[in-house]
Amino acid sequence: MEINRSNINEIIQNLNLFPEKDYGQNFLIDSRVANRIVDSLEIEKDDQILEIGPGLGSLTHFLLLSRANVDVVDIDSRMTLFLNRVYSDYSNLKIVNNDIRNIDVSQYSKIIGNLPYNITTELVTYLITNATSCHRYVLMCQAEAFSRFFDISGKNYGPISVLIHLLGDSRKLFTVKPGSFYPSPKCNSVVFQIELNNAIKRKECLLTYKLCKQLFLNRRKTILNNLTSYLKNRNLAQKICFDLSIKFDRRPEQISPQEYFDLYHVLSANGNIK
Numbered sequence: 001m002e003i004n005r006s007n008i009n010e011i012i013q014n015l016n017l018f019p020e021k022d023y024g025q026n027f028l029i030d031s032r033v034a035n036r037i038v039d040s041l042e043i044e045k046d047d048q049i050l051e052i053g054p055g056l057g058s059l060t061h062f063l064l065l066s067r068a069n070v071d072v073v074d075i076d077s078r079m080t081l082f083l084n085r086v087y088s089d090y091s092n093l094k095i096v097n098n099d100i101r102n103i104d105v106s107q108y109s110k111i112i113g114n115l116p117y118n119i120t121t122e123l124v125t126y127l128i129t130n131a132t133s134c135h136r137y138v139l140m141c142q143a144e145a146f147s148r149f150f151d152i153s154g155k156n157y158g159p160i161s162v163l164i165h166l167l168g169d170s171r172k173l174f175t176v177k178p179g180s181f182y183p184s185p186k187c188n189s190v191v192f193q194i195e196l197n198n199a200i201k202r203k204e205c206l207l208t209y210k211l212c213k214q215l216f217l218n219r220r221k222t223i224l225n226n227l228t229s230y231l232k233n234r235n236l237a238q239k240i241c242f243d244l245s246i247k248f249d250r251r252p253e254q255i256s257p258q259e260y261f262d263l264y265h266v267l268s269a270n271g272n273i274k
Contacts, residue, residue: 001086003058004031008182011056015082019183023076024116028058030180037191038062040138040173041112048133052100052113052123057083059112064090071108075099105131112138114189120145125160128167128194129206135168137194140176146190157253159212165257166205168196207273208264214274215260216252223255224248227263231272240266 003011008029012018019025028034038059043049043066054060054072060083063070071094074080080097087093096103105111105127111134115123120141127137147156149164150172164170173191178184215226223246227237241248244262246255255263267273 001057002031002061003027003029003034003056005029008056012182017056017078017082020076023053024118025055025076026114026181026183026185027055028114028176028180029182030176031058031061033176033180034058035062036174037112037138037140038066040191040193041110041136043068043110047109048107050105050108050111050113050131050134052111053116054083055079055114057086059114060087060093063112064093067092070094071096073098073100073103101126106133108134110134110136110138114140115145117142117145117185121148121160124149128160128163129209132202135196135198138173138191139194140189140191142185143175143188143190146172146192149192149194152256154253159209159216162212162257162260163205163209164194166208166261167200167202168194170194204261204264207268208261211264211267211273212252212260215255219252221251222248223250223252226252230274231267236272 008027019027045068047068049063049068049070051059051063051070051072054074056079060072069092072083073096075098077097080095083095100123108131111127111131148158149161150170151157151161152165171193173193176189176191178188214230218226224237224241227241228234231237238248244259244266246259
């Protein structure tokens with residue numbers, strides 16, 4: 001069923017499917033936008049697709065047109081009951097009522113979804129660290145959250161930004177205005193793509209991410225002080241920074257993803273990774 005502006009009121013009122021604030025639900029009601037999002041995933045017939053938070057099925061409708069195998073996971077049982085009724089005849093669709101964070105996501109080749117604002121960073125982190133077979137994500141989040149994944153300097157830069165940049169390429173695809181949703185959020189949303197490079201050594205990137213989480217614990221401290229706390233050895237921290245040409249007074253958000261990767265390798269080679 002195509003979800004759009006002409007049928008949204010009838011669906012939610014007749015079936016009592018009003019959006020739940022606790023789940024951060026804003027239903028996408030612009031079918032052109034939904035189609036464009038799904039097209040960005042570039043689905044192939046052998047893909048195993050995961051959709052997160054399908055809601056009323058705005059994206060699901062277009063995903064099923066591809067004839068690929070599609071699993072949709074929604075924490076709201078009202079949504080999964082609705083989707084089971086609407087798509088009962090589709091053998092290539094599996095509908096799961098659960099929290100995505102409880103789901104094994106390792107088998108999916110492509111992942112798509114409109115992420116709830118309150119757990120956007122947590123969800124992206126969970127997916128990137130656990131969806132080991134996925135090589136393309138097309139996700140939508142509120143614009144305010146977008147910079148947490150793609151900034152490589154400044155206050156929004158953090159461990160997940162480092163991990164995404166090390167694993168592959170990421171880019172903003174387009175902006176979605178509030179009027180494309182019901183109810184309308186108070187800000188724009190951003191559709192973005194993460195394309196992972198399968199040739200990258202994933203384990204090393206994940207260990208670099210783990211190191212970054214330690215070095216970002218005190219963002220206001222210099223990298224030298226954070227590294228000293230991590231190593232419990234100031235002289236060694238100074239030597240490593242000097243060898244990597246990292247100035248002692250730089251802060252965690254001023255260190256590039258590649259520099260963190262180099263830092264991990266130096267620490268690893270000397271048996272200093274915890």
